[in-house]
Amino acid sequence: MTEAADPATVLVVEDDRSLSAALAATLKAAGYRPVSAGSAAEGLRWFAHYAPDLVLLDLGLPDRDGLSVIREIRQRSPTPIVVLSARNAEAAKVEALDLGADDYVAKPFGVEELLARVRAGLRHGVQVRGSTPAVRVGDVEIDLGLRTVKRRGEPVKLTPKEYDVLCELALNGGRAVSHGQLLRAVWGSEKADVQYLRVYVGYLRHKLGETLFESVPRVGYRLVID
Incomplete structure (x- = not known):
């Protein structure tokens, strides 16, 4: 669920x-x-x-x-x-x-x-x-208030950039988020190298599960919450 x-x-x-x-x-x-x-x-x-x-x-x-x-x-x-x-x-x-x-x-x-x-x-x-709004996706729980992530109840250690990418996707509630939007939110400029995103989404997939992140061709990424 x-x-x-x-x-x-x-x-x-x-x-x-x-x-x-x-x-x-x-x-x-x-x-x-x-x-x-x-x-x-x-x-x-x-x-x-x-x-x-x-x-x-x-x-x-x-x-x-x-x-x-x-x-x-x-x-x-x-x-x-x-x-x-x-x-x-x-x-x-x-x-x-x-x-x-x-x-x-x-x-x-x-x-x-x-x-x-x-x-x-x-x-x-x-x-x-200081509240604890959470997004739960399968066995992953993202606490946007405490900036913590758990998988199967166990804490998952993310770097600040990994968390910021995950947070931006979570705040968009399963909608596709463009490369430009993610780069602006996390690196401060959409002119940043999109390869950064591929690398960090790769890290997140490794830590949280391949099926949690969907690549949207010619657009960006979305968190699979449905």
Whole structure:
């Protein structure tokens, strides 16, 4: 029997309806559960109701400045906050980060960049919460909170890079993850040599089982959880 973590819930607080709809569609296609809010008040209400795993927050909201939303969320929770804003001045970025935002993405932004920031925020959120969300695949258990891996109940020692590759695949819930996405997440740049991935996936197959990892031709890899 296999078990995967539920899709991460991402709260999008954005008053531009067309952008909000586009963000929700992008997040849903990437396997997340988007919840949309068009104002600070609605965003805080949905935050309390849904307890999202991550917040995408526009600073230019119609009822309150987004900076006050960061402050209020931080009083309640360490949930990761990624700011989306047309305010490109360094002072605005510094203020948002000092108030507790985890990341700052200037508009306009690319979809792949945004999704990479979301994935990074979710990884950080798991570490900060100290919780133990787990992905179980056959006889392998991946604890994303403690950064541990067990096979048949016994700990498996992975190098940091091996774990990061495994974590990125696990966070994508069985979906194919492109070579570029894996290289960006683990090595910081999709220009890194794809041969690195082949080597590390080979190590993981040796330690955790050949059938756990599927090569997707001309795309990348996926964790076989079904």
